Amino acid sequence: MKEKLVIGTRGSKLALWQAHYIADCLRSRYAGLEVSLQRVVTTGDKILDVPLARIGGKGLFTKELETSMLAGEIDLAVHSMKDMPTELPEGLILAAVTERTDAGDALISPQYKSVEALPPGARVGTSSLRRKAQLLHYRPDLIISDLRGNLDTRLNKLETEQLDAIVLAVAGLKRLGWQDRITQILPTRLCLPAVGQGALAIETRSGDHTVRVMLEFLDDAKTRAAVTAERAFLREVEGGCQVPVGVYGTVEQQAVRVEAVILTVDGTTAVRDSICGDERQAAALGQALAKRMLDAGGREIMAGLAGVS
Numbered sequence: 688m689k690e691k692l693v694i695g696t697r698g699s700k701l702a703l704w705q706a707h708y709i710a711d712c713l714r715s716r717y718a719g720l721e722v723s724l725q726r727v728v729t730t731g732d733k734i735l736d737v738p739l740a741r742i743g744g745k746g747l748f749t750k751e752l753e754t755s756m757l758a759g760e761i762d763l764a765v766h767s768m769k770d771m772p773t774e775l776p777e778g779l780i781l782a783a784v785t786e787r788t789d790a791g792d793a794l795i796s797p798q799y800k801s802v803e804a805l806p807p808g809a810r811v812g813t814s815s816l817r818r819k820a821q822l823l824h825y826r827p828d829l830i831i832s833d834l835r836g837n838l839d840t841r842l843n844k845l846e847t848e849q850l851d852a853i854v855l856a857v858a859g860l861k862r863l864g865w866q867d868r869i870t871q872i873l874p875t876r877l878c879l880p881a882v883g884q885g886a887l888a889i890e891t892r893s894g895d896h897t898v899r900v901m902l903e904f905l906d907d908a909k910t911r912a913a914v915t916a917e918r919a920f921l922r923e924v925e926g927g928c929q930v931p932v933g934v935y936g937t938v939e940q941q942a943v944r945v946e947a948v949i950l951t952v953d954g955t956t957a958v959r960d961s962i963c964g965d966e967r968q969a970a971a972l973g974q975a976l977a978k979r980m981l982d983a984g985g986r987e988i989m990a991g992l993a994g995v996s
C-alpha cells in the first residue's frame with residue numbers, strides 16, 4: 688500500500704472530471720490515502736485550430752503524461768480510452784479499463800429531432816472523420832463542417848457557426864452534465880463508436896507492483912474484453928484514432944461480439960462486418976474481423992486515405 692498517489696491528467700474540463708472521478712474512487716476504496724492531481728499539457732491541447740486528422744501522429748493526448756509517468760512525477764494517468772494509441776510505450780501498462788455504460792455518439796440539434804429529420808443540405812459539425820464518413824454514408828446530402836476544441840467550445844459553435852446539429856460522444860456529455868442537450872443517441876447501424884469510446888484507461892508503470900495492485904479494483908472485465916477486441920481490430924487495420932473506422936465490442940455471457948465499419952472519408956464506400964466468439968479470444972476475434980474486412984475492400988480504402996485530411 689502507498690500512502691500517496693499522484694494522478695496525471697490533461698487540463699480540459701472533461702479530463703479533470705475523469706481524474707477527479709478516479710481520485711474519489713481511490714479515496715473511498717483506501718481510507719486515509721492521499722490522492723492529488725497533476726495537470727499535464729499535451730500536444731493535442733496546444734494545437735486547437737487544426738483538424739486532428741491533419742495533425743496526425745499517435746499519442747497526441749497521451750505522450751506528455753507518459754513521459755511524466757516514466758520520470759516518476761506522477762503514479763498513474765487517467766485517459767479517455769479512445770485517445771490511447773493501440774501500442775503502449777515500453778515500461779507502461781493499462782492497469783485498468785473502467786466500466787463503460789455509454790459507448791455511443793449523440794446528435795445535438797436545437798431544431799430537429801433526429802438525423803432523419805434534418806432538412807436536405809443541413810450543416811452538421813463534427814471533429815472526427817469516423818462520424819463524418821458515417822453521417823455522409825447515411826445522408827450524402829449533409830454538409831459536414833469541422834468542429835474542434837473542448838466540449839464547451841463545440842457546444843457554443845452550434846450557435847456561433849450556425850450549424851443545424853453537432854455530434855459528440857454520449858459519455859463526455861453525461862460526465863459534464865449536459866445529457867439534457869442530447870437530441871438523439873445515434874443507433875449503431877448509423878454510427879459505430881470509436882475504439883474504446885466511453886471507457887477510461889488507467890495507465891501506470893509496469894514495474895510498480897504496489898500501484899498496479901491498488902488499481903486492479905477499477906478494472907471491469909467485460910469492458911476490458913470488449914475494448915481488447917476493439918483495439919486488436921484497430922491495430923490490425925493500422926489506423927490511429929483519426930481514421931474513418933467505427934468498431935463496437937459488447938460482451939454477454941462470456942461471448943464477445945464485435946461490429947465494425949471501414950469507410951471512405953466521403954462515405955460513398957463502406958465495408959461492414961461483425962464477428963462473435965469466446966471473450967477469452969477477444970484479441971484474436973478483433974484481429975480476425977479486421978483481416979476479413981481488409982480483404983473485403985478495406986485495404987483499398989485504407990490505402991486511399993494516405994494524404995487525405
Ligand SMILES: NCc1[nH]cc(CCC(=O)O)c1CC(=O)O
Nearest residue numbers: 767769855856858859884885886
Ligand atoms: N475527442 C475528445 C474526446 N475524448 C473522449 C471524449 C468523450 C468521452 C469518452 O469517449 O470517454 C471526447 C469528446 C467527444 O469525442 O465528443
